[in-house]
Amino acid sequence: MSYHQFSLKQWHTFGIDVYANNIVIAKSKAALFCQCWQKKTWKTEPILLLGQGSNVLFLQNFDGKVLINRIKGINIVETTDSWLLHVGAGENWHKLVKMTLDKGLGGLENLALIPGCVGSAPIQNIGAYDLELDQVCEYVDVVFLSDGEHRRFNTIECCFGYRDSIFKHSYKDQYVVIAVGFKLKKKWKPILTYSHLRYLNPKTVTPIQVFNAICRIRRRKLPNPNIIGNAGSFFKNPLITTSLASDLLVRYPNIPQYLQKDGKVKLSAGQLIDHCLLKGLRIGGAAVHKKQAIVLINTGTASSEDVVNLARIVRKRVAEKFNVLLEPEVCFISSRGITDSVEVIT
Ligand code: FAD
């Protein structure tokens, strides 16, 4: 039955006015149990887990229950060479980064200011400024919705990749992340390979200084979702074959290419969109951000359809010019749950 009475506007960062049948905040594993445990409920009424809704686009009202994960708790254990952290999935990611630095534990600083909850971080293996979550993650604790089985996935089992993990594939829609384990090495080494961090001296720089530099870069480049609705990079940076890369290098020698370990070549989606002169393009209330072309924004009145139509145009123009197909990074949510985003914008 659909009776969309609860607004999701404050529960996702795109700020689009969509509704759900019900919204429940779960502060403990027990609360989650009673909301979605019984197979019967789960099968008849769709359930959607949300952290802070900073990586989702609702396409319609949601015909089910949205569970906001707020399972808290941070436990830190010291070993001879590391700090081991066990963190509840509902903890705020940026606050965790800040808290570790305040305690003198380096290692998460390059991932500062990424919105969202700790439990969502492994799902797309969050990354920024040459650090990805899998480099600091030890395990992901999950509970399956169908039978309540608890399982710990080590990092190999998580199959982490660029903006990817097993949780987006085999187990899609079937689990709740309840906690994440981290290992922060005591022997800290700064990661300063990103172009705007190279001015820092690796011999003297501290984790806090790297954190402050990252926060400055991000504040300059990315729109604040509390002011302008968005979900960060709307598209993933495309990974292309070496043969297409060679072809593009001849036609566009100024577009940088980044060779990956697996032989694929990564391009910057923002740069491709920028080259198509799409910055500022507006469809209804949705627009390509003027400073960062990879980010699509809600100028205030965007409908889901505006964002989808804009994404479709951007994908089409980039494909026509470069023969490269952009894929959304953002999870698209239909009235029944997570849906195939590429299909929607094709
Ligand atoms: P949500 O959007 O709430 O959920 C994302 C997906 O995970 C949904 O499919 C949801 O159903 C599922 N999910 C959430 N919690 C659970 C759970 N406990 N169990 C099972 N499934 C769950 N990402 C980066 O990688 N790097 C960046 O630099 C970056 N910068 C950003 C900047 C801005 C301004 C914004 C708005 C976003 C940015 N993002 C970035 C994207 C986003 O912040 C991350 O993907 C983040 O991890 C999402 O967390 P969330 O709690 O908001 O997830």
Ligand code: EPU
């Ligand atoms: N660029 C342009 N025009 C633009 C935007 C960027 O020419 O409009 C150029 C930049 O000058 C730079 C290159 O494109 O040479 C890459 O840009 P940037 O370093 O800003 O990174 P990005 O590829 O746009 C990625 C991640 C971000 C992450 C940053 C920093 C993806 C999809 N996005 O963005 O993650 O914070 O690198 O590491 O991988 C997110 O996932 O939501 C996100 C924000």
